[in-house]
Amino acid sequence: MRMVLLFGIVGPGIIAANADNDAGGIATLSTVGAHFGTSMLWVLLLITFSLAITQEMGVRIGLVTRQGLAGLIRENFGIRLTAFAMILMLIANIGTVTAEFAGVASALSLIGLSKFIVVPLSALGVWFILYKGSFKTTQKIFLIFSSFYIVYIINAFIIGPDFGQAIKDAFTPHLEFTTPFLMTMIALIGTTITPWGQFFIQSYVVDKGLALKDYKAEKTEVYVGAFITDIVSFFIIISTAATLYVHGIEINDAADAAIALKPLAGEAATFLFAFGLFSASMLGAFILPTATSYSICEAFGWESGFDTTWKNGKIFYGIILASIAIPAALVLIPGIDLIKIMIWSQDINGILLPFILIFVMKIINNKEIMGEYTNKPIGNIIAWITIVGIIGATVVLVAASLFGLN
Amino acid sequence: MPYLSQLLDNKIMDSADTVIGRLEDIIVMPKSGEYVPLEFLVVKIKGNKDFDYIPYKYVETFTSNEISLKFLAKKIPFQKVVDDKFLRLRKHVFDQQIVDLSGARVVRVNDLRIGNFSGEMCVLGIDVSTKGLLRRLKMEWLDAFDLLRVHLIDWREAQPLKGTLKLDIVSEHLKHLHPADLANIIEDLGMNHRNNLVQSLEAQNAANVFEEVTPELQKILIKHWGPKKSSRILSQVSAEEIADLMKTLPEDEAQTFISYLKDNKAKNVKTLIEYENDTAGGLMSTDFVLAHMDWSVAKAVHEVKRLSHTLRSIVYVYVIDDKGVFCGPVSMRNLLVSSPRKKLESLVKDFSISSVLHPEYKLDKIIEVMTKYDLYTSAVVDENNKLLGVVSIDDIMRHLFPHA
Numbered sequence A: 001m002r003m004v005l006l007f008g009i010v011g012p013g014i015i016a017a018n019a020d021n022d023a024g025g026i027a028t029l030s031t032v033g034a035h036f037g038t039s040m041l042w043v044l045l046l047i048t049f050s051l052a053i054t055q056e057m058g059v060r061i062g063l064v065t066r067q068g069l070a071g072l073i074r075e076n077f078g079i080r081l082t083a084f085a086m087i088l089m090l091i092a093n094i095g096t097v098t099a100e101f102a103g104v105a106s107a108l109s110l111i112g113l114s115k116f117i118v119v120p121l122s123a124l125g126v127w128f129i130l131y132k133g134s135f136k137t138t139q140k141i142f143l144i145f146s147s148f149y150i151v152y153i154i155n156a157f158i159i160g161p162d163f164g165q166a167i168k169d170a171f172t173p174h175l176e177f178t179t180p181f182l183m184t185m186i187a188l189i190g191t192t193i194t195p196w197g198q199f200f201i202q203s204y205v206v207d208k209g210l211a212l213k214d215y216k217a218e219k220t221e222v223y224v225g226a227f228i229t230d231i232v233s234f235f236i237i238i239s240t241a242a243t244l245y246v247h248g249i250e251i252n253d254a255a256d257a258a259i260a261l262k263p264l265a266g267e268a269a270t271f272l273f274a275f276g277l278f279s280a281s282m283l284g285a286f287i288l289p290t291a292t293s294y295s296i297c298e299a300f301g302w303e304s305g306f307d308t309t310w311k312n313g314k315i316f317y318g319i320i321l322a323s324i325a326i327p328a329a330l331v332l333i334p335g336i337d338l339i340k341i342m343i344w345s346q347d348i349n350g351i352l353l354p355f356i357l358i359f360v361m362k363i364i365n366n367k368e369i370m371g372e373y374t375n376k377p378i379g380n381i382i383a384w385i386t387i388v389g390i391i392g393a394t395v396v397l398v399a400a401s402l403f404g405l406n
Numbered sequence B: 001m002p003y004l005s006q007l008l009d010n011k012i013m014d015s016a017d018t019v020i021g022r023l024e025d026i027i028v029m030p031k032s033g034e035y036v037p038l039e040f041l042v043v044k045i046k047g048n049k050d051f052d053y054i055p056y057k058y059v060e061t062f063t064s065n066e067i068s069l070k071f072l073a074k075k076i077p078f079q080k081v082v083d084d085k086f087l088r089l090r091k092h093v094f095d096q097q098i099v100d101l102s103g104a105r106v107v108r109v110n111d112l113r114i115g116n117f118s119g120e121m122c123v124l125g126i127d128v129s130t131k132g133l134l135r136r137l138k139m140e141w142l143d144a145f146d147l148l149r150v151h152l153i154d155w156r157e158a159q160p161l162k163g164t165l166k167l168d169i170v171s172e173h174l175k176h177l178h179p180a181d182l183a184n185i186i187e188d189l190g191m192n193h194r195n196n197l198v199q200s201l202e203a204q205n206a207a208n209v210f211e212e213v214t215p216e217l218q219k220i221l222i223k224h225w226g227p228k229k230s231s232r233i234l235s236q237v238s239a240e241e242i243a244d245l246m247k248t249l250p251e252d253e254a255q256t257f258i259s260y261l262k263d264n265k266a267k268n269v270k271t272l273i274e275y276e277n278d279t280a281g282g283l284m285s286t287d288f289v290l291a292h293m294d295w296s297v298a299k300a301v302h303e304v305k306r307l308s309h310t311l312r313s314i315v316y317v318y319v320i321d322d323k324g325v326f327c328g329p330v331s332m333r334n335l336l337v338s339s340p341r342k343k344l345e346s347l348v349k350d351f352s353i354s355s356v357l358h359p360e361y362k363l364d365k366i367i368e369v370m371t372k373y374d375l376y377t378s379a380v381v382d383e384n385n386k387l388l389g390v391v392s393i394d395d396i397m398r399h400l401f402p403h404a
Helices: A001-010 A012-020 A023-036 A042-064 A069-109 A116-132 A136-157 A162-171 A177-194 A195-208 A210-244 A254-298 A312-330 A338-364 A368-371 A376-401 B089-093 B129-136 B167-172 B179-188 B192-199 B202-213 B215-234 B239-247 B249-261 B263-273 B296-308 B330-337 B364-374 B393-400
Strands: B011-013 B019-028 B036-044 B050-056 B059-062 B068-069 B097-100 B105-108 B111-117 B122-126 B152-156 B157-160 B289-292 B316-320 B328-332 B379-382 B387-392
Touching: A001 A069, A012 A195, A012 A210, A012 A254, A023 A069, A023 A177, A023 A210, A023 A254, A023 A338, A042 A069, A042 A162, A042 A177, A042 A195, A042 A210, A042 A368, A042 A376, A069 A195, A069 A254, A069 A312, A069 A338, A069 B129, A116 A254, A116 A312, A136 A210, A136 A254, A162 A210, A162 B059, A177 A210, A177 A338, A177 A376, A195 A254, A195 A338, A210 A254, A254 A312, A312 A338, A338 A368, A338 A376, A338 B263, A368 B152, B019 B089, B068 B152, B111 B129, B122 B129, B167 B249, B179 B192, B192 B202, B192 B215, B215 B239, B215 B249, B215 B316, B239 B249, B239 B263, B249 B263, B289 B296, B296 B316, B296 B330, B316 B330, B328 B330, B328 B379, B364 B379, B387 B393
Parallel strands: B011 B068, B289 B316
Antiparallel strands: B011 B019, B019 B036, B036 B050, B036 B122, B059 B068, B097 B105, B097 B157, B111 B122, B122 B152, B316 B328, B379 B387
8 A cells, every 4th residue: 555655745846857858858968068067056956946946836836726827828918928928838749859869779770770761760650559558657658768778877886987077067157159058958947847747747746646645755855856857967968078078078879878888888878778768758758749749738628538439539639649640750851860859859949948938937926826825935936047047048049049159 | 898907907987088997897786597797896096005886887988998987977976895794806706707507617717797687787607718718818819710619618507616795695596406416526625625615515516415425525625524524414424325435434434434424324333344345345335225024015115215206216116024134126027017915925935135235345256246137226145145245237337437
């Protein structure tokens, strides 16, 4: 009984946090380490707090209202803002799924399989399992697979990088006003705190039937989840920094990123990396299309769920199919740069994030909705700093690219 | 006949065609099962901080092209406040979830149809279609080929769940829905609405609905209510259903819930919890009609009548002797065609002892026995042939398809 309870609680925070390090996550973190060494670790440290705070807000809203974020946005901000938010989310999520399929393609190209075979097969597989199979079991399998990130931690200790420097960088803000630096920084934020993560964690809490009395345990779990995710991120960055950055190797494809695992796995590094990237990508490819479709249908009052008929659930199934098929097709465009797709998708997420967070802030500070569970000042301060920080970074990025700084 | 979205924010003019303000909202007095007449226009007058209210009787024209009043502005008694029993269409109805009573589902209000009904301007219908969505967004051009259809729900067939509607009005209409339909609706709602809905039903009806919702939602609901509040509804729910639910809770929590039940029911639940889910013991129900060997048919029929309202279905009465040993079932049909004075003893003769189940029987064994003897329900007995409960086809179906 106790174990069951434990598993019940160790859920949303860990899953959402783990799924943050998906295909785009690995690509971004590897790039951060390879191109900028440990100089961006201070951003990672700051967004760990932001991640914890934003996810906790999602959990709290879910526990209090027992409603998804999309439905709440519709009821409180009217139809225009809802349509705006849903379109943004759809674009961001299609971008993210594209990154997942790019991840699948990159991973399996490492072991010599062509993307023209593996991507259509994976897309079909995702659809088939969603439609016919068990979502829960599949999710668990990929979640277990994706715990391969632990190898980065072991790997880092084998390399024995300069931990002192890393810790120092984590506490020393460092900015470069160049497009690559700012793009990568926004991508780093975008891969850690995601719009879909906000929708996902809230729905998860609602569906799991967690009650308000679970709040304390949930809060702890979310904080632990945020911490674990960023510990993993930390080690991916210092692994790539110590292997690629020091030798000036830039990441152009997955094979470059796989080099970072050589100290641990030697020649098997490629296989290990391929396996990890594939699992992480598939986890995202499973969760995102369904999560997207549920949210949109909730907002617009369309029928949803895999128990609806095709006739009643046209739009529900349509969105899922589209958010599998469009990304798969994009990835198949000949000669497209897969690593760039993965990082761009994180950029779109990073840019859209403030909008979603502002909705969350308005909801969580509304006494009519949240009663006694509105935000404490400290939560508001950290959340607003996050929002302002991301907006600031985006504005600087746009300005930098306008004035041609490079 | 305009839609509300085509009226809102339009200019309001007085009889001299002077613009006095813009339409912010419309106020109605909610009544269950009737088209509601418009009571007030909420007007935003330029320069005024608060809204003003104009009683609808002063309105001359009310179309999407023109909203005008009967008199000059100075002759119209603007009101500064209205009773908060009223319902505001934009604020309280737009974008909310409503229950579509005819379709027994939950939908979102995209727009409202306003029109004349026996001489009064009323809210007639609720547009839940994608076409309505586009109209609200002022993006109807997206449907240039007119491919989308408007889907209107009759206002009288819909039930807003928020705002100032009283709960008893809600239940009055929902009562007529089948519990399974109500359960579907509840699964689609937010927690507060769910809670209001279930709590507003009378205990027996609420229990029927409760039995129909998914096991996950059952858990959410009782956790939300807590043991004391739950007991009102749980007392009407069958012991087997409660036992299944309790098995999913941590032991101490389950104990608390059980302690709030009546002694008899608590005892039954405790017995049932001990059995595995997929065995006869776990599947069986302890609610059935019990009769004694020496009863007459008339007495058995009387017993059926007495218990009828508490049981979902009655196919057999189960006959025991004075030591509690199971002697056999007697079908309702047999009771109907037999002479009222006949003793039950004479009706259970051809009963085969191998057609009963034992609590440890697994699902395939149960199905084997029930198929072999063509049974809709089958008795479960212990090693001394004492009657423990009854497994029905329904129990098996529920076990195999818990979400159907």
